[in-house]
Amino acid sequence: MSLAAIQIQKSFNNTQVLKQVSLHCEQGEIVGLLGVNGAGKSTLFKIIMGLVSADAGEVSITTNKGKMLGGIIEKPALYEYLNAAENLRAFGKIQGAPVSDAATTSYLERVGLDTKRSDRVKNYSMGMRQRLAIAIALLNDPPFLVLDEPFSGLDPMGVTRLRTLIMELARERGIGILVSSHLVDEMIRTCDRIYVINNGKIIREDTPRALVEKSTSYYLISGEHLERSKVLRDNGALIQGHTARVKEPPKGIENIIKDLAEEGTKVFSCVPETDIKKLLDVVDE
Amino acid sequence: MKVGISVIFLFLTASSWSQTNEALEVLRARMESINAFTVNVELETAIDFIQMPVKRASMSYDRDQGVQVTSDDFVLIPKKGLDLVMSELFRYDYITVPRGEEQVQGLESMVMNVIPEDKRADYAIATLYLSKQKNRLLQADIQTRKEGAYTVNMFYRKDEDILPSRVEVSFEVEKVKIPIRYLAREGEVDKEALKSEGAKKGKVILYLSDYDIELIK
Amino acid sequence: MSLMNNAVIRVEWYKLFRQSRTWYALGALLLLQVVLLLNAWYQGASLLDIFLENLKQSFHFQGELLNGHLLVYIVLNTMWFHLPLILMIVVSGMLTSEMEAGTLRTVMMTGISKGRYIRSKFTVAILFTVLVVILVALTSGILSYLIFGVGDLFVFHGALNFFESNDAFLRLFLAFAAGSFSMVFFSVVSMLLAVIFRETVKTWIVAAFFLIVCNLLLQMQLGEGWFRRLFFVNLNDTWQMFFEYTINWSAILWNLIFLAGYILIITAVGIWWFKKTDIE
CATH class of the missing domain: 3.30.70 (Alpha-Beta Plaits)
Incomplete structure (x- = not known):
């Protein structure tokens, strides 16, 4: 099973934001997309998630599973007026995922959220939102996850916990994870392989070790x-x-x-x- | 008992005067023989700016209390023309003036003016059309002192009936004022109709059935 | 209710009623009902005086015309701005709030198709609108009939029309039913505007503008012949036809068929537009 974006191109109002971008991610692999804000990371992820259509190129996912991808783009967007379990249930029902109490509890446990908490998501910290959004992305157990800037807005403790969670998901559950960030340190610590994107172009593909040296x-x-x-x-x-x-x-x-x-x-x-x-x-x- | 006083006019023949007078006296006697009655009424309003279903009511008359109409529905009750026994006509002294003969409802009828001699009377002049054969009132054109003119047409089911089975009261109604803003979109208001306020002919038809008449013994 | 068996529609319905804005809207409507009924009572009394003043010279009136039916009728007449306005605010907010909060993205990442999701939004918008019309009819009816009782309804519609109580009730009921077509029309328009304009406030402004223009055009009774008959603005007045003395059933039926056609077309355009646009 692998996820691949092949020769993706995209323009907004005559500005080319993605130029012949290709990347791939295998099962259990954590692949990073490193770039400054505006480099085209979110647009590429939106195209991979099917939210935005590419002008050219294709996204190919070889898997036999029903739901191929889960993800978070830009920020964890949740129903603020619902609590964590209700959010899981709402998003779960939409995609026909199991939403029994036991199921939602197990998803909350998987991402390390307090299963007893019943207040609205409105009160949640960014770290908790990220976790809940990941739980939602994990509904129906997709083989691949796409996480756009998951570390931004988190305190150092939150960053560490999220990194641990991402690594667990990849190592223990064999999920292929595509992460984007502008934070080189976090990418080096989290990823197995990193693409560097600048001005809509992949300019480098390296191991974290090589990137440390170069950066x-x-x-x-x-x-x-x-x-x-x-x-x-x-x-x-x-x-x-x-x-x-x-x-x-x-x-x-x-x-x-x-x-x-x-x-x-x-x-x-x-x-x-x-x-x-x-x-x-x-x-x- | 009020006594009718007749005046001889020089231009009238004695025979025509006595004939009309006699006919009116017979009518009056018949009417005054009625002490009270109740009757079911169906009211049909025939006024061009009013659309209303036929309404049911019950009407009662009592020599002392006059006419009363009651209904469970909303009813428009004409102020005039419900006085089936013509008590207003005969309340005070009057004079009669024969006006010849005419066909009314296809029947030969004698026409006469009735003019009250007392200022308290509610009408100024009435023109009555009495059937010659059946000796009863077919039509009355009444000019009131204060509330305009109206015409009552009476139709009878059987020859022996004292009171009519159908009464048509025609009168002039003033057109309603239409406040433009309310209850109608501006586009729908007939602006011509709005300008021509003024009076319109209106008619109320009463279908009377199931009389219960109490005669004086 | 096979519609409600659809999980996506159920979730949309659930979300709609978990948001405080929906309850504020319903609360505002109920409060308005009370204000409108007070106004109706006040207006009704003066209307009766004005209309019936001249008739009083020729007639005695028996029976109460300032009754529940008249009040419900006046409420019907006065609700053609605020009801669609509140509906448009809630309905367009169903989509724009999700676009702005980004939850639409989260939804789209669950793998549901765009078409299925926007169809469920339109379906819930229509169901909600019908529910609100029923609620308005019920509250205005219950309050009016409890306080003022029933009797004949008199309206001015070319002539002074008087309807007996049962007839009046049926006509008011049918007017609400026909009115719900118009309300659904405004609701789907606001959903289409939400699809196009994406931002809550921008969509509200455009929706309010649309509503105001519709009301102005309706008063102007624009156009001639078939255009006047088929222009959607004029079709929104169909409910009034139930207060003609003799109901023109076929004209009403055709109007409602055309209005339903407009609703379908707008919904189809909304679905098409949503499907073709990217989720930002």
Whole structure:
């Protein structure tokens, strides 16, 4: 079973927003679509979901299941005046999914929502809405999920929980998931494979590891008494309290880490500071 | 008892005067023999700007209380012409003037004017058409003092009936004023009709049945 | 009710009545009923005076003309703006609110076909409209008859027409039934406008504009011959024909058939338009 968009083209008012876009996603795979706002991510996902018609190209899904796709586009849109279970039931009945109490409870549990909560969705946080929207997308157990900007508007805790949920769905249930975002870090942490889209064109398809390298020019190193470190000073690091921002040296970040260890500086973490612009600029040239 | 006073006019022949007078006196005697009656009425309104189904009512007359009409429905009861026993006509002294003969309802009838001598009378002059053979009232044209003129035509089912089975009261009705805004779309109002207010001929037909007449013994 | 066996229609119906706006609309209608009845009573009394003033010179009246039938008739006459307006607001909101909240997208991602979904919207709009007309008829009838009783109905329709109580009741009932065709007409128009304009407020403005123009054109009685007869604006006045003294059944039937034709055409255009447009 696989989901593929082939040579998709789309224009709005003579502006081409998608140019010959192709991507694919296999079962159990988490595929990312990375791009800045306005790159064409939502339009592509709308075309994949059948909401918008493409000018050219096709979306092909090879599966024997009735409902092929579930998804969230732009933001989780729910009936604010209904509670979580009622939302599930309303959307479930429309597509003929099982909507018994047991069924709705199991969907709520699957996405980690409180099954006892009976107040309206109006009061829900963005994270809870995302989860409920995913539960709705999962109704009738489609083999593929399309999630457009699922991390935006979430607090760090919410981001982590959502990432865990996405990975569980892919690993444990074998669902193929297509995720879009403008957050390079989250994409690197979540996806197995990432497409980079810019100005309606796929400019790169890479593994997260390769993308980290290409998109990172600075690293954030946190540790104890960094201000005393000669290694950091020599590499031109900018030190603020327990954190130092250092440009990746030609010989590689791993050498700085090694030098710091030898020097006796205690390091807690070293995080690449990714920059989406870097990914885009490189190719634009 | 009121006594009718007759006046001799020079231009009338004595015989025609006595004939009309005699006929009217016979009619009056018959009418005054009725003490009370009740009757079922069907009222048909024949006025061109009113459309109304035939209405049922019951009418009662009592020498002391006059005419009363009651109905469960909404009914338009003509103010004039329900006085079947002509009590208003004979209430005060009057004079009669013969006016020759005419055909009414296909019957030979004598025509006479009745003029009250008392100012309290409600009418100014009445023209009566009396059937010569049957000796009863066929038509009365009555000019009231204050409420305009009206005509009553009476039809009888059988020769021996004292009271009519059908009465047609014709009179002038003033056209209704139509407030343009209400109850009709402006496009529908007949603007000509609206301008020509003024009077219209109207007629109410009473079908009378099941009389219960109480005569004076 | 095989219609209600359709799960999508049931969900739409359920959603409609779970939204507070629907209840506000119904509440507003009921309040208006009370105000309109007060107005009808007041108007009725003065109407009787004006119309019957001259008749009083020639006739005694027996019976009460300021009764429940007259009030219901006056309510019928006065409801041709606010009732379609409220219906258009609720009905167009059924779609525009989903477009604006994005739930239409969520619905479309469940795999339901566009055609099936918009058909269910139109169906629920029509059912809701009929329900509201029944509700208005019931409330105006119950309030009027309880407070003012029954009697003859008099109306001005070319002439002063008097109808006996049972006849009046039947005519008022039929007028509401014919009126519901007009209300359904306005409702499907507002659904079509929602399909086209997508935004709630924009759709309301266009719907209100449409309604105002219809009312003005109706008063103008535009056109001649067949055009005048078939122009949808004039067809919306069909209910009045039940208050002609002799009911012209075939003319009413044809008017309603044409009105039903308009309703079908507008619904078809709405479905076609919705199917051809992308979900944003």
